[in-house]
Amino acid sequence: MLPEGWHRMTVADICQMQNGNGFGPEDWGTQGYPIIRIQNLNGGANFDYYSGPVQTRWLVEPGQLLFAWAGTKGVSFGPAIWSGRTGVLNQHIFKVSAREGIDKNWLYWALRHVTDRIEANAHGFKATLVHVKKSDIDRQEVLVPDLNAQRRIADALAVWEAAIDVAERQLINNCKQKDALSQAFDWGGRRLKNHSEAALRPHASDLFTPISIRRNQNAELLSVTQEQGVIPRRLLDRKVVMPEGATDSYKLVEPGDFVISLRSFEGGLEYSKFRGLVSPAYTVLRAKLPICDDFYRHYFKSRDFISRLSVAVIGIRDGKQISYDDFAFLKIPSPPIEVQRKVADVLNDAEHEIELLANHLEALKAEKRALMADLLTGKRRVRMPDTTAEPEAA
Structure with missing residues (x-):
């Protein structure tokens, strides 16, 4: 039941949406109006510029309400209020104008609410991407109170x-x-006094050794993540592909072990507080001597380690591949x-x-x-x- 004074409408009833212009490489320059793309709605500061004739429908002033109709869920898809300088609007973004009797600031929040609904139902190219037609937005239902x-x-x-x-x-x-x-x-x-450089900076192989313990198929499966370290797959927010068949070849990880990630973005060595199995493609490391686990957990994410590691790894797309031999030769504290x-x-x-x-x-x-x-x-x-x-x- 609608509250008194409220009306059931659609997005098309409360605002007008006009698409931006399809600027091509031939339009790009270094002078004129900045071309506003989806990444610029979230603070991206890199712009191409357009110095040709401008149409009002894709000219954007500061404070203009926009709507990105193709983008990443929870990040770039949906409404935004432009806070940059006057520019021209690229395609995949609508310029939004409130209709009579509609407050622009309320409209922003109404479109945010609509965005949540669209994201829950839209099917993008990937699970995290959303791409919808204007009609998909226009027909969304909105409950509209009076202007006050x-x-x-x-x-x-x-x-x-x-x-x-x-x-x-x-x-x-x-x-x-x-x-x-x-x-x-x-x-x-x-x-520190009374400690030699060799003692303070030994090779990593003097402190850690690779471990390959297999045939523990009853242990739970672990995932190696950059954000959370090594954790049980059941704790992941996203869906993961579970292995088919036996896991006899999977390597056992014990609490306190480190795992060399297959891709390195920030260090590439992840710490485990859990017992379980990882893919045989991973290298599991265990300390040879008594250490403070958290010291090395932090160190393997430090700039000191990352800078030393960067010269020893094989660069590949989407990250860096680390071999044990590369790691073993590094001098670490x-x-x-x-x-x-x-x-x-x-x-x-x-x-x-x-x-x-x-x-x-x-x-x-x-x-x-x-x-x-x-x-x-x-x-x-x-x-x-x-x-x-x-x-x-x-």
Whole structure:
């Protein structure tokens, strides 16, 4: 049942969408208006420029509402408010104009709500991509309140968006601080007295040895990830292809082992807290001597290690392939274990703060999504300026 004063409409009823222009290489230059592409809606700063005649329908001023109708789910597909300089709009993006009686800021949130619905049902070239026709957007249903209610809803959601922006900036700053801490460490302990360079920087083969234990088919399958390290496949958010047949040839990983990834983007060595199996294509490493696991977990993601590794790997598309022989010859830090623990403690504390901020950010986003769905469907109302208003949305 519709709330009193609300109307059931379609996207086509509340706004007009006009496609951008198909600029080709012959139109690109270094002067004139910047050509606004999908990547520029998310902060991309690289532009080609157009200096030819301009049509009003694809001229974009700052503050213009746009809608990318082809892009990545949750990233580039959907509405955006242009914050750059005046430019011209490329194809795959609509210029959106609110119709009479529609608040532009409320329209942005209504289209965000519509975007969630389209993303859930659209079938793109890949699972993460969405590509729809204008008619797919135009026919989407929207519940429309009066103009004053639209403005109150937009103002309420803008407050939440501002809080999320603050949380995102804080998370980015903490990540930068952790990176700065990592760079500031004397990983090899070269400033320590009574320790030779050879002792502080032995070859990796002096500290780690490859392990190949097989025929443990009852152990669970693990996945080697850049973001989460080595984790059970059941914990992955995305679907993975499970192996067919026996896993006798799969290698056993124990807690505390490292696995050399098949592709290196940030170090390429991933740490495991779990017991399980990985593909025989991976190299499993185990420490020969007592070490602080977290020290090396952090070190293998540090710029010091990545820079040393970059000269020893075979470059291939989509990453770098690391062989054990390449890794074994590298000189890596081996300070006294008490130093390892102190370094690990500092970085673990910084890592914990980042996890707390990330969880807080996700909670804010989840609460805003729920509030947005309720406000845009009339299930909850924003308090009126007077005392006779309905309860304020929390």
